[in-house]
Amino acid sequence: MALADLQDSTRNDDGIATAISILKQRFGEQLQTSQALREQHAHTTTYIPAQLPDAVVFARSTEEVQSVVRVCAEHKVPIIPFGTGTSLEGGVNAPAGGICIDLQQMDKVLAINTEDLDVTLQPGVTREALNVELRDKGMFFPIDPGANASLGGMAATRASGTNAVRYGTMRDNVINLTVVMPDGSVVKTANRARKSSAGYDLTRLMVGSEGTLGIITEMTLKLYGIPENISAGVCQFPSVDAACNTTIAAMQIGLPMARIELLDTLMVQAVNNYSKLGFAEAPMLMLEFHGTDAGVAEQTAMFNEIASEFGGSEITWVSSVEERNRLWKARHDAYPSMLAFRPGAQGIATDACVPISRLAECMAETVEDVERLGLVAPIVGHVGDGNFHVSPLVMMDDADEVARAEEMIERLNLRTIAMDGTCTGEHGIGQGKRRFLKLEHGTGVDVMAAIKRGIDPDNIMNPGKVVSL
Amino acid sequence: MALADLQDSTRNDDGIATAISILKQRFGEQLQTSQALREQHAHTTTYIPAQLPDAVVFARSTEEVQSVVRVCAEHKVPIIPFGTGTSLEGGVNAPAGGICIDLQQMDKVLAINTEDLDVTLQPGVTREALNVELRDKGMFFPIDPGANASLGGMAATRASGTNAVRYGTMRDNVINLTVVMPDGSVVKTANRARKSSAGYDLTRLMVGSEGTLGIITEMTLKLYGIPENISAGVCQFPSVDAACNTTIAAMQIGLPMARIELLDTLMVQAVNNYSKLGFAEAPMLMLEFHGTDAGVAEQTAMFNEIASEFGGSEITWVSSVEERNRLWKARHDAYPSMLAFRPGAQGIATDACVPISRLAECMAETVEDVERLGLVAPIVGHVGDGNFHVSPLVMMDDADEVARAEEMIERLNLRTIAMDGTCTGEHGIGQGKRRFLKLEHGTGVDVMAAIKRGIDPDNIMNPGKVVSL
Numbered sequence: 001m002a003l004a005d006l007q008d009s010t011r012n013d014d015g016i017a018t019a020i021s022i023l024k025q026r027f028g029e030q031l032q033t034s035q036a037l038r039e040q041h042a043h044t045t046t047y048i049p050a051q052l053p054d055a056v057v058f059a060r061s062t063e064e065v066q067s068v069v070r071v072c073a074e075h076k077v078p079i080i081p082f083g084t085g086t087s088l089e090g091g092v093n094a095p096a097g098g099i100c101i102d103l104q105q106m107d108k109v110l111a112i113n114t115e116d117l118d119v120t121l122q123p124g125v126t127r128e129a130l131n132v133e134l135r136d137k138g139m140f141f142p143i144d145p146g147a148n149a150s151l152g153g154m155a156a157t158r159a160s161g162t163n164a165v166r167y168g169t170m171r172d173n174v175i176n177l178t179v180v181m182p183d184g185s186v187v188k189t190a191n192r193a194r195k196s197s198a199g200y201d202l203t204r205l206m207v208g209s210e211g212t213l214g215i216i217t218e219m220t221l222k223l224y225g226i227p228e229n230i231s232a233g234v235c236q237f238p239s240v241d242a243a244c245n246t247t248i249a250a251m252q253i254g255l256p257m258a259r260i261e262l263l264d265t266l267m268v269q270a271v272n273n274y275s276k277l278g279f280a281e282a283p284m285l286m287l288e289f290h291g292t293d294a295g296v297a298e299q300t301a302m303f304n305e306i307a308s309e310f311g312g313s314e315i316t317w318v319s320s321v322e323e324r325n326r327l328w329k330a331r332h333d334a335y336p337s338m339l340a341f342r343p344g345a346q347g348i349a350t351d352a353c354v355p356i357s358r359l360a361e362c363m364a365e366t367v368e369d370v371e372r373l374g375l376v377a378p379i380v381g382h383v384g385d386g387n388f389h390v391s392p393l394v395m396m397d398d399a400d401e402v403a404r405a406e407e408m409i410e411r412l413n414l415r416t417i418a419m420d421g422t423c424t425g426e427h428g429i430g431q432g433k434r435r436f437l438k439l440e441h442g443t444g445v446d447v448m449a450a451i452k453r454g455i456d457p458d459n460i461m462n463p464g465k466v467v468s469l
Numbered sequence: 470m471a472l473a474d475l476q477d478s479t480r481n482d483d484g485i486a487t488a489i490s491i492l493k494q495r496f497g498e499q500l501q502t503s504q505a506l507r508e509q510h511a512h513t514t515t516y517i518p519a520q521l522p523d524a525v526v527f528a529r530s531t532e533e534v535q536s537v538v539r540v541c542a543e544h545k546v547p548i549i550p551f552g553t554g555t556s557l558e559g560g561v562n563a564p565a566g567g568i569c570i571d572l573q574q575m576d577k578v579l580a581i582n583t584e585d586l587d588v589t590l591q592p593g594v595t596r597e598a599l600n601v602e603l604r605d606k607g608m609f610f611p612i613d614p615g616a617n618a619s620l621g622g623m624a625a626t627r628a629s630g631t632n633a634v635r636y637g638t639m640r641d642n643v644i645n646l647t648v649v650m651p652d653g654s655v656v657k658t659a660n661r662a663r664k665s666s667a668g669y670d671l672t673r674l675m676v677g678s679e680g681t682l683g684i685i686t687e688m689t690l691k692l693y694g695i696p697e698n699i700s701a702g703v704c705q706f707p708s709v710d711a712a713c714n715t716t717i718a719a720m721q722i723g724l725p726m727a728r729i730e731l732l733d734t735l736m737v738q739a740v741n742n743y744s745k746l747g748f749a750e751a752p753m754l755m756l757e758f759h760g761t762d763a764g765v766a767e768q769t770a771m772f773n774e775i776a777s778e779f780g781g782s783e784i785t786w787v788s789s790v791e792e793r794n795r796l797w798k799a800r801h802d803a804y805p806s807m808l809a810f811r812p813g814a815q816g817i818a819t820d821a822c823v824p825i826s827r828l829a830e831c832m833a834e835t836v837e838d839v840e841r842l843g844l845v846a847p848i849v850g851h852v853g854d855g856n857f858h859v860s861p862l863v864m865m866d867d868a869d870e871v872a873r874a875e876e877m878i879e880r881l882n883l884r885t886i887a888m889d890g891t892c893t894g895e896h897g898i899g900q901g902k903r904r905f906l907k908l909e910h911g912t913g914v915d916v917m918a919a920i921k922r923g924i925d926p927d928n929i930m931n932p933g934k935v936v937s938l
Contacts, residue, residue, distance in 0.1 A: 115721060115826035158666040169664050171673070172641065187913045193822040194854050195638050196891040197627040197677055199898055199906050199935055200917045204640070204673030208666055225723045252584060254694045294767055353662040357584035385663050422665040429668055437668050444656045447924060448669045454923025455916060466668055 011097050015075035019099060020055050022071050030058045041082050041092060041100045045147075045335075047346050047396065048090035048432055053080055053100035060105050062178060062186060062217040068101055069215065070184035078463050081211040083153030084126065086145075088349045089430025091157065091210055095464035101215060103152055109133050110218070118175055118192060120220045123152020139223040142167035142258075145426065146332040152216045157428040158208030162331065165251075165384030166258045166290065167224065169426065170207055177206050178218035182456040192220055205451070210428050211462035213455050227290035231300065232259070232324045233317040235307050237283045240264050240367070240379070242310040244360035246285065247383040249306045251356055255299055259288035260384040261331055264367075267338070267378035274337035275330035285383075286331055287315060288324075334380045338393055342376055345393035350409055352416040353387040353425030362419055366390055366412050373404040387425035414439070429466045437466070480566050484544035488568060489524050491540050499527045510551050510561060510569045514616075514804075516815050516865065517559035517901055522549055522569035529574050531647060531655060531686040537570055538684065539653035547932050550680040552622030553595065555614075557818045558899025560626065560679055564933040570684060572621055578602050579687070586692045587644055587661060592621020592685045608692040611636035611727075614895065615801040621685045626897040627677030631800065634720075634853030635727045635759065636693065638895065639676055646675050647687035651925040661689055674920070679897050680931035682924050696759035700769065701728070701793045702786040704776050706752045709733050709836070709848070711779040713829035715754065716852040718775045720825055724768055728757035729853040730800055733836075736807070736847035743806035744799035754852075755800055756784060757793075803849045807860055811845055814862035819878055821885040822856040822894025831888055835859055835881050842873040856894035883908070898935045906935070 024031050033055045042050040059065045072079050078098025085092055094100065106122035109130065114137060128148045130141050145154060145161035155177065160169035176190035189202035206213060237243040243262050250257065263271065263284045272279055289296045304314055318324050338347050354362045370377045381388025392405040413423040413436045423436040438445050448467045459469045493500050502524045511519040528534045541548045547567025554561055563569065575591035583606060597617045599610050614623060614630035624646065629638035645659040658671035675682060706712040712731050719726065732740060732753045741748055758765045773783055787793050807816050823831045839846045850857030861874040882892040882905045892905040907914050917936045928938045
């Protein structure tokens with residue numbers, strides 16, 4: 001078994017050459033073919049080798065995207081949408097070449113509807129840029145995958161992250177999308193009503209479709225009022241199991257925590273080193289509570305009671321906004337922290353997500369594998385969702401170690417699926433998890449293929465990702 | 470313009486006769502063709518005339534549904550799934566005849582996962598039956614469309630109702646579905662993890678597809694702990710506008726109300742008469758708050774403060790569980806209350822849902838139309854979602870009155886769409902709203918048709934509903 005399942009693809013060399021010459025004439029300097037730029041646009045954050053597009057077009061409007069798509073549709077040329085390139089599963093690779101459409105210049109916030117708590121924007125706006133724009137309006141957008149990803153990319157991947165336990169994922173927070181379809185038509189998936197029973201849920205179909213059904217060029221997202229009280233802190237535990245069981249108990253009584261993030265001892269060490277923090281070297285939950293003053297006081301009292309039953313410490317609060325930001329920055333820097341922890345190694349992301357009742361068991365069996373196979377693999381997890389990332393740090397030139405990592409990952413994904421969970425809680429399928437999609441969804445993959453065939457019969461939209469035709 | 474947009478359909482008489490003879494042999498008494506039974510299975514709750522299926526099969530398992538579908542697929546015979554027959558838009562009509570699959574006997578709760586707060590069940594379980602089963606486990610399923618509908622039907626229609634303002638709709642509360650597809654294959658749309666990025670969101674595609682893509686034969690739903698404190702009451706206002714504006718303000722500060730239902734004066738009169746209540750004849754909000762004792766006290770104090778700014782009364786609480794049940798029973802009986810209010814009239818359901826900032830304006834313009842056109846049309850609304858039902862009570866033998874009702878409804882749906890809303894917040898498209906789906910979704914309807922064509926190329930699944938092929 002190979003780590004990545006890269007599809008063999010036949011290049012349509014003539015079509016690509018023709019499309020580039022037409023687009024070059026139309027887009028001038030907005031189209032680039034330099035090696036450096038093409039490499040940058042096939043950059044992946046993980047171990048998956050880069051596969052370069054033939055050209056990159058920097059689009060500035062829905063009409064420009066439409067124009068590129070029409071040319072590519074006519075000549076049956078692959079199109080790969082690009083946000084910030086933080087995909088973990090090879091989402092921006094171009095296995096059959098083609099045209100990358102870079103959407104980063106479509107970065108305008110178009111309308112903030114304070115009364116309806118929603119915002120309409122272009123897909124190149126990043127989550128951090130959006131929150132800067134919202135701050136003085138007393139609102140925020142909660143979904144936070146760590147990386148400062150583009151919101152279009154986050155929708156395409158059905159991203160989530162630290163706040164999902166309370167605010168849901170991109171699935172729950174996208175109100176509508178404007179999408180350029182494979183035939184060049186433009187579809188708005190819904191209006192701005194908060195609910196609708198009008199036909200098939202095109203919004204949810206596009207969210208998580210990873211650019212394989214169309215290109216998002218505009219979107220409306222839910223916003224939330226900044227809570228009166230935001231309190232963050234950490235709580236340390238004698239074991240990962242104790243931290244898991246505390247999480248499970250807190251979720252089961254319905255405590256509305258805004259963030260509950262697990263770090264195992266190895267990850268605490270890595271974060272301590274990288275972010276110059278001084279946490280005790282023990283499993284830890286990083287926590288955040290949102291609400292009124294009274295509500296947060298009530299939540300935290302209940303949390304402390306549960307944690308103490310499992311041998312957890314009282315919550316150590318971070319008092320200032322700066323300290324809070326520093327805490328979450330350290331959490332977001334988990335990935336570079338890990339890489340710094342074992343210099344020269346490559347981190348291989350995994351993304352198990354199981355029903356919360358199986359979380360402790362799933363993690364314990366995985367840790368057993370890691371130990372048995374002699375791997376170095378820190379764990380960080382959005383444990384309130386039953387989602388955790390165990391990331392083997394692998395010396396890629398050591399074939400034996402790579403094989404051991406492969407075994408661990410294979411067993412993890414199979415274990416997760418067997419426990420009624422998913423091989424990917426938030427990273428997506430891309431190229432990296434196509435094989436596991438089949439194991440997880442069985443006949444469902446045929447339905448996905450029927451949808452793909454119905455909407456993109458020539459397979460020009462981000463081919464080689466999610467489903468095969 | 471006609472009220473309903475019933476598709477002209479060509480019957481496949483030979484195929485239907487063959488399928489019935491095969492199925493009769495296989496299913497014996499489980500297959501019925503009596504006029505009375507067929508009429509009962511095409512019963513619609515609204516003005517849309519019944520179109521009968523040729524036979525009804527009472528299915529008892531996924532395998533039996535699969536068996537019926539395979540026969541119908543082979544002979545290209547329409548299949549109409551039936552839950553409790555409470556569709557408001559002709560969802561169970563059989564415009565081209567065919568086989569109705571009655572799922573009411575598939576009424577088993579298969580597994581309650583207390584630790585994961587979820588339940589797996591068959592589609593014929595009704596929401597009331599589920600909540601009776603859950604009560605002694607301290608959990609409940611919140612989605613409540615009023616009618617004691619089957620949960621399969623609620624998923625198929627993307628139903629919501631009074632609790633959606635806090636708990637979301639069926640879109641948000643279905644974890645996975647088992648679906649018999651048009652080719653007879655069985656697909657499980659997801660596992661039990663609370664989130665997933667594994668491929669296209671088949672769960673959300675099936676939710677709201679109204680039986681046109683497949684038949685739901687099993688499902689897993691989210692559950693919630695019964696709150697420590699449930700407080701319900703009513704608040705009366707000098708005008709519908711004041712009640713709307715109170716709702717908007719409460720939503721905007723993020724008050725987590727569990728129910729906030731508007732009744733206009735006419736509806737209060739109708740409910741008073743039908744349910745023997747003695748409310749003042751003035752616009753009213755029926756309210757429910759869920760939380761801890763302290764949390765509910767805090768929420769209600771904030772609500773009272775807002776309501777008083779708009780001239781609302783203090784909340785009048787209902788103190789006992791019996792009184793609370795009586796209050797919500799009265800709300801659920803809005804439809805028979807209206808019919809009793811104007812004996813002999815037919816109630817025509819509408820289902821406008823707009824961004825909440827437009828709610829007061831949308832309702833005011835609609836009331837102007839109702840008055841100008843001399844109609845009797847009480848209003849009830851899930852106003853926290855921006856969703857309201859104004860229901861003209863029409864003497865169907867009075868052509869002039871029917872025409873005036875048509876004008877009002879036409880203008881309402883166009884107004885709703887123009888205000889960035891939807892013509893159906895929760896009832897679905899069925900046959901009744903197909904024309905408005907096109908006005909609302911434009912090119913999106915082509916994508917819906919491409920999906921339908923990809924999954925059900927012979928158009929055997931509930932044909933004539935939602936999209937045309």
